[in-house]
Every structure is written in structure tokens, then in C-alpha cells.
Amino acid sequence: MAYEQAMASAFGMDERTWARHANPWSVWTRNTGLPLLILAIWSRTWLGGWAAPAVVLAMLWIWINPRLFPVPASTDNWxxxxVLGERVWLARGQVPVPPHHRRMPHLLSAVAALGLPFLAWGLYHLQIWPTLFGTLLVFCGKLWFLDRMVWLYGEMKDAHPDYRRWLY
Structure with a gap:
């Protein structure tokens, strides 16, 4: 759990940022972050040293995305x-989650993490297939993880007063 908390802290995910990130536009456009970063890294072949600013811009997009959109009018959507489920998952040390939700998020995070070496190798060697395979593993792991978070939130929304108020 320390890793997940560290990531949330690194991204400065406070109450307001989480509320804004619950906007579906934030969730769906955040999926552009990895492809933009991949493109920026790959662009070293045609941009040379100018690829570095492209990498910085892609990373800035990943950081700013949860802050860019307003708090949604409704959180009653997938x-x-x-996002609400991710918050529940991060708080599982304070409010325990049901036993059937304790293993799968770790496995899905591992699937996503398993894609990173392929992705890194493919980008370093400019090989399309490992890059695509790694990207596929990262996206499949993350999107399936998010789907599990929807399920988790559905079961936990009445377990804590804060969880209940997040849904409107």
C-alpha cells in the first residue's frame, strides 16, 4: 500500500484533485498520457535532442490531467x-475492503507492471512489437483494475460516510 500512497502523494492527489479527477473527461483523456509519452520518447529518432521537451510535455500532461477538468455534475457513471473506487482502495488500511477484493487489484497492477519492461525495451531499441505488447499489458491491466474499482466502490459506498457523499 505504501507504493500506491506514494504515487498519490507524488501526483498531489488531495481531496479537491480527486473530486476533479472523478470527471469522466479526466478519466478518459488520461488514457492519452501513455501514448503521448511513448510517442515523445520514440520521437528521438526524428527530433533528436528536441525529444526531451516533448517527454517533459507528456509528463506534464499526465500530472495536470486530474486538475484540468471541473468537478463533475454527477459521479453516477462508470x-x-x-476513480471513487481507487480512493476506497487507497483507504483500505483505514476501512477494510471485502476479502474478495483484496487480491485481484494487486494481480492487475502486476499485469500492468509486467508490461513496463517490454515497453521500455521496445522504446530503447525502437522495436514496435515489444512496445505495442508492453503498452497492451499496461492498458489491459489498468483498465481491468479500474473496472474492479467500480465494483469495489459499489460494494463499499455505504461502508463510510465519506464514500456515500462522493456519489451524487
Whole structure:
């Protein structure tokens, strides 16, 4: 759990940022972050040293995305519930989650993490297939993880007063 908390802290995910990130536009456009970063890294072949600013811009997009959109008018949708579920998952040390939700998020995070070496190798060697395979593993793991977070939130929304108020 320390890793997940560290990531949330690194991204400065406070209450307001989480509320804004629950906007479906934030959730769906955040999926552009990895492809933009991949493109920026790959662009070293035609941009040379100018690829570095492209990498910085892609990373800035990943950081700014949860802050860019307003708090949604409603969180009663799949994307918002995925974000709310992530918050529940991060708080599982304070409010335990049901036993059937304790293993799968770790496995899905491992699937996503398993894609990173392929992705890194493919980008370093400019090989399309490992890059695509790694990207596929990262996206499949993350999107399936988000789907599990929707399920988790659905079961946990009445377990804590804060969880209940997040849904409107």
C-alpha cells in the first residue's frame, strides 16, 4: 500500500484533485498520457535532442490531467465510480475492503507492471512489437483494475460516510 500512497502523494492527489479527477473527461483523456509519452520518447529518432521537451510535455500532461477538468455534475457513471473506487482502495488500511477484493487489484497492477519492461525495451531499441505488447499489458491491466474499482466502490459506498457523499 505504501507504493500506491506514494504515487498519490507524488501526483498531489488531495481531496479537491480527486473530486476533479472523478470527471469522466479526466478519466478518459488520461488514457492519452501513455501514448503521448511513448510517442515523445520514440520521437528521438526524428527530433533528436528536441525529444526531451516533448517527454517533459507528456509528463506534464499526465500530472495536470486530474486538475484540468471541473468537478463533475454527477459521479453516477462508470468513469467516476472507477476513480471513487481507487480512493476506497487507497483507504483500505483505514476501512477494510471485502476479502474478495483484496487480491485481484494487486494481480492487475502486476499485469500492468509486467508490461513496463517490454515497453521500455521496445522504446530503447525502437522495436514496435515489444512496445505495442508492453503498452497492451499496461492498458489491459489498468483498465481491468479500474473496472474492479467500480465494483469495489459499489460494494463499499455505504461502508463510510465519506464514500456515500462522493456519489451524487
Amino acid at each position: 468513469a467516476s465510480r472507477a
